[in-house]
Amino acid sequence: MKLDSKIPSGPLETKWERYRSEVKLVSPANKRKFKVIVVGTGLAGASASATLAQLGYQVKTFCIQDSPRRAHSIAAQGGINAAKNYQCDGDSVWRLFHDTIKGGDFRAREANVYRLAELSVNIIDQCVAQGVPFAREYGGLLANRSFGGVLVSRTFYAKGQTGQQLLLGAYSQMMRWVAQGQIQLFPKREMLDLVIVDGKARGIITRNLVTGEIESHSAHAVILATGGYGNLYCLSTNGRNSNVSAIWKAHKKGAFFGNPCFVQIHPTCIPVSGEYQSKLTLMSESLRNDGRVWVPKDPKDKRSPSEIPESERDYFLERIYPTYGNLVPRDVASRAIKRMCDEGKGVGPTGYAVYLDLRDAVKRDGRDVIEKKYGNLFEMYEKITGQSPYEMPMMIYPAVHYTMGGLWVDYNLMTTIPGLFALGEANFSDHGANRLGASALMQGLADGYFVIPYTLAGYLAGESLSDVTEEHPAFKEARLQAEEHIKKILSLKKGHKTVDQFHRELGRIMWDYCGMEREDERMKKAKELVHELREEFWENAIVPGDSNSINQSLEKAIRLVDYFEFAQLVIEDALHRRESCGCHFNIRYQTEEHEAKRDDINCAYVAAWEYSGPEKSETLHKEPLKFEYVKLAERS
C-alpha cells in the first residue's frame, strides 16, 4: 500500500480555503441518515461531537469516565496558542506555522501545520463565545503570555486551568446537543475493537464498565479521539485511565501507526518521591517565563538553597542557551536537566531534581502579581510536597507528558482504514518530533471544531456505503473475540503479582532503556526485557473478580496487555530512526553541545508502521517530508 497524504495542490496559504471550496458536501437531508461514532470526549472528541451534531449527523459519543467532562484534556494548565497578534509583537499565522514546524524539528507536514495555525484564531473566537473565562486586561480585552520556546506572546490562558475551561466549554456545547437528542452519550464504555466491513470502518465493540456487558455499535464512520499513550511509561502526567488500547486495536485492524517513538518528556514536573507513586504532576512550563532553573555549582554543596549565594549557583539553561535562556524548547530543557543530574549536580533527597526558582520574580514584581499568575500552581505544589514556592525554590524533574506519535492520518485526518479518522493527540499529525507548549489544546480543538466537519463530509459524500447493522457477522465475530480475550485474562487467578506491579516494571524498562536518551544496545535489550515480562505476566499475574460488574483490575489488565505489544513497536521505531530529532535522542547522533543531530537527507520522513500479525515484525512505510516553505535549519 502506498501512503497518500492527500495534500491539496496550490500555494500553502490557500490550500485549506481551496479544499473547503471544493470538498464534496452532504445534503442536509442525507446528513440525518448518517451515524457517526466518536470515541473520547477530550477537546478533540467533544468539539467534534458538538459540531457534527450541529451539522445534523446522528452522533454516538463514548467515553471511559463517568462523565464526558472528566477527559484528561481537563488537566492541561498553561494555555492555548493563537496567531491573533493582539500584543502587536510581530505574530502572524505564518510565524506560528514557522515556529511549530521548527519546534517540531522538521518532522511534521507543512500543509497540516499551516492549516492549524490558520484555524488557531477561530478557536479563540469560538471559545470566548461559549463563555470560556480567559484572562483579561484592565480594559476588558483578552490577555496573553509567552510560552516555552517562542519570542511572541500568543498564548491565551485561564490561570493555570486553561484545559479545564476549554474542555468545559466543549463539553457544554456537546451537552446542548445531547439535550436535543442529536448526540447519544455512552459514558463508562471502553472500546475493545474496531469493526471493519468491506474494508471500511463501520463500528466498534465496547465494554460497559459498570455492567461488564460487551456491546456492538454500528455507524457510517468512526472517529477516534482517545488521546495519547504516555502511560506506557507507567509514571507520567497522564490521567491514570488514559491508554493506547483504542488506537492499538485500530492499528491491528490495519491503521498505520505514525512515529510511535516520539514521546515528549516535559521538563517541569514534581520529582518522583517513592516507589508507590501513582502519577507525576506537571508544573506548567509557564513558570519558566518568570522562574530560573539552577543547580549548585559544586556537586558537593548540600546547603539549603537559600544559603547558596548567587555566585555559587549555576543557572545552566541561561548559561548554555543565551538566546532563549529558561525558555528553551521542552526536549532541550529536559535533557539539560537530566545531564546536570547525571553529572551529580542534582538536588533533593534522590539527586534527581533541579531548582525552579521564582523568588527573583516575586522580588521584582511583588507577591501579588506572581500569585495572580501562578497562585493555583503554587498551591498544588505545596499540597503535594508540603513546601511553599514563595519561600523555597521548587524542585522539578522531567516526566513523560505527551505523545506526538499516533495513528497515521492524511490531510483529511483519515487513517489508512477508510472511514476511520483520528483526532487530537491520538493522531501523529502536527507536532513533528516535539510539541511546543500550548499547542496541544489548539490542535485538539482545530481538529474537532474546524477540520473534521469538512473532511468527514468529503468522505461520506464520496463513498457508497452499504447498510450495516449490529447484526452483521463482522460484529458477532469481533464480539466473540473480545469475550474470549477477557475470559483468558480473567483466568489469571493463581499468580503472585498484581497488574499494577507489572505495569510499573514495564514503565521502568521503557523509561530506563527507551526514554530521554536512547542507545542502540540498550534498546535491543529492552525488547528482550519487555518480551520476558510479557511471558511472566501470563504465568504470574493475578486478575481478581469477574466481568459482570465494575472490575478495575480487569480494565487495567486489558490495557496492559496492549501496552506489552505496543512497547515493542515503540522500541522498534526508536531503533530504526538513524538520527536524533526533537524528543527522540539517540546518543550516537548528537552535536558537540549534546544537542539532537538530525539527518535531513536520509531521515526527513514519517515512519508509518503496518501491523503484520501476532509476533511478527511490522512493515515500515515512509512518507517523505518536503519543506518548500520553511528552510531546514538547526534549532538555536
Added chain:
Amino acid sequence: MSRTISVTLKIWRQKGPEDKGHFETYELDNISTDISFLEMLDLLNERLTKEGKEPVAFEHDCREGICGMCGAVVNGIPHGHVKETTLCQLHMRHFKDGETIVIEPFRAGPFKVIKDLIVDRSAFDELIKAGGYISVNTGQAPEANSIPVPPENADQAFDAAVCIGCGACVAACPNASAMLFIGAKVSHLALLPQGRPEATKRAISMIRTMDEIGFGNCSNHKECEAVCPKNISIINIARLNREFLKAAFFSNQRY
C-alpha cells in the same frame, strides 16, 4: 520530613446497587506520610489482590485535583478534613499514627452507590443538559475582542467556572441540594455578556431539573462551601436565587 504511620481503615464495601453494604476493617502499617490518600488505597488493594480478595473499587483519574472523578467521605467529611483539597491531593502527612479512618461513598438520594466507594453522578450531566451552556454554533462566533468583559466580572466568572463537578457539595448538604453546583454554572454564564441572552431560561430550567431529579433546596447550612475542593463560594447560590427570582417575576418564563 518523611516518616511512616500505621492506620486502621473502616471502608464501606458494597457489591452492587442492590447489595445492602457493610463496613470492613483493614490494618495498614508502614505507610509513608509522603504518599497520597489514593496511593494508600492502592497499597491496600495491592495487598487484597495478593490475598485473593477483591480490591476496593474507587474512582480516580487525573490524580491532580482537576478531573473531579475521585471523592469519598473520610471521617465524616467529603474529601477529608483538609480544606480545598480533593481526595487525590490529600496526603497521609495529615493523619496521625494509629488513627482510625472511616471511608464511605458520597451519599445522597440522586447519587446511587454502584460499588464500594463509587456512586452514579450522572445527575450532574442532566443538570448541565438543562441549560448549562451558551447556544452558539461552531462558526458563528464573532471576533473574540469584540466582546470586552470587565476583568472583575471575568475573574468572578472564572472563580465560579472552576467547579470540577465532583459532587462533594451534594454529599455534604443535609438536604442533598445541588444549589452550589448549578449556582456556580448559572453565575459563570450570567456574569459574562455572552451568557446574558439565555440567563432567564437557564436559571428556571436548571432549577426545575434539579427539583425533578430529587435534589433538595438550600437552607443555608453552608456545608457545601466548607467542603468544596475548589473553594466555590455560596455567593453563587445567592446569585442563582437572584437570577431565578428575576426570571420568575420579570420574564415570560415560568417555573
